[in-house]
Amino acid sequence: MPFGEQPAYLRVAGDLRQKIVDGFLAPHTRLPSQARIRAEYGVSDTVALEARKVLMAEGLVEGRSGSGTYVRERAEPRRIARTGYRSADDRTPFRQEQADERVKGTWDSRSEQEPASSAVAERLAIDPGDRVMRTRYLYRIEGEPMMLTTSWEPLALTGRTPVMLPEEGPLAGSGVVDRMAALGVVVDNVQEEVGARPGLAEETLALGGVPGRAVVVVSRTFFASGRPVETADVVVPADRYRLSYHLPVR
Amino acid sequence: MPFGEQPAYLRVAGDLRQKIVDGFLAPHTRLPSQARIRAEYGVSDTVALEARKVLMAEGLVEGRSGSGTYVRERAEPRRIARTGYRSADDRTPFRQEQADERVKGTWDSRSEQEPASSAVAERLAIDPGDRVMRTRYLYRIEGEPMMLTTSWEPLALTGRTPVMLPEEGPLAGSGVVDRMAALGVVVDNVQEEVGARPGLAEETLALGGVPGRAVVVVSRTFFASGRPVETADVVVPADRYRLSYHLPVR
């Protein structure tokens, strides 16, 4: 590669990117196949592949195995409303996470007991090794994976009660506040710490992306009278969602 | 690849990641070279390369050509407290943006009049082309660039008043709420929309980073009786800061 020149895969990616942003390749249309790219640009299979990977990492296109590589439509990112408030009759965790969109949400979850890691222990103000209930959620919106959540609750609080498992029993799916209320624990405030980082491979896989794409991470902790009763990590793809906070100014 | 198994490069990447987060591979130490990875894990050169690429995309390691692949150090990100509240005697915008750290903050700013872009106009509920006062801030903490802010205020509101320029006059540096109060405008709530994206070249230059690394962006709008009176974009490097929201649960 001569001095000052770009690598071939970046040159090919750049050319295809131009065609996409200029509209010559409209959303939902197919990119030239790997074989066609190879022929059109006079490059090898590897270069064509790397070029497609660059565009996929940028979120511009989407590979469908056996079918082709398709231009994505770049929708305005959805708002996810974050508030401390939850009404009692709101049975799904979705209304809280995702308030201003009236769309069907579904979720899978799996709960397991485990000893608290030092990070989780600090967030819950318990000792490392104390037993906690860990629950993983994958939320989908219109079938699309949207949000990964992992929550931890101290078993010292919920153990041997009807709400020990968040997604079973009479209050299944009603959320932390109501489940804690059933134990006489009044959740009165929540802290959310928002950051962003490149997504881990497993996360971007579950959320339908490629490693390296940015994700927004919320570390949320619910408190009852100053005592943490639940903490969770919420992970959403940064290019598709924004968190919306509405705060009073006193 | 048998069903249910991970691709080889993800397995290798996962193992190396584990060693990094568990501390077996400390920051600034070198990863096994591609050749060593190939030997240790019994995989090909391609797989070893792909595995390294995954970790580089995740920001965990950094490849230095001719030298090796090194573990990055991840400083615990600082908290930036975000609340609607500002006390009247709090003269600096810093207490709001960055409340729980008691460190010296400084800032530069520059204000200019301009016609509102369509995006800004929508946020301020005015017509595109209406004149606004745009002010750019660069905040520093202990001399280090920390945060870029661009704010827009409708001149229909502040024009020909003592608070037209945010950083001049009697209320210089006192923040939107107090300056609006001087006009009899009572700011009562604020909306913040948090997202993340790869940093633009100018941004990462001003904030001291590399292009392409993620930044957290807050679109903030102050409202007085439902009417937007100021909107701003706040940009911070994602790897060094986290936004902290504390909300009541009713």
Add this chain to the structure above:
DNA sequence: TCGAATTTGTGCGTATGTATC
């Protein structure tokens, strides 16, 4: 319904350039 062709995704071996030590 079946099968062939296409396409993506993963993986392998090798070669070469170039930066660092």
Add this chain to the structure above:
DNA sequence: GGATACATACGCACAAATTCG
């Protein structure tokens, strides 16, 4: 200069998914 290691590139093979006759 030589050795090492990353970065790019080429060509090939095969599995899985999809498409289409």
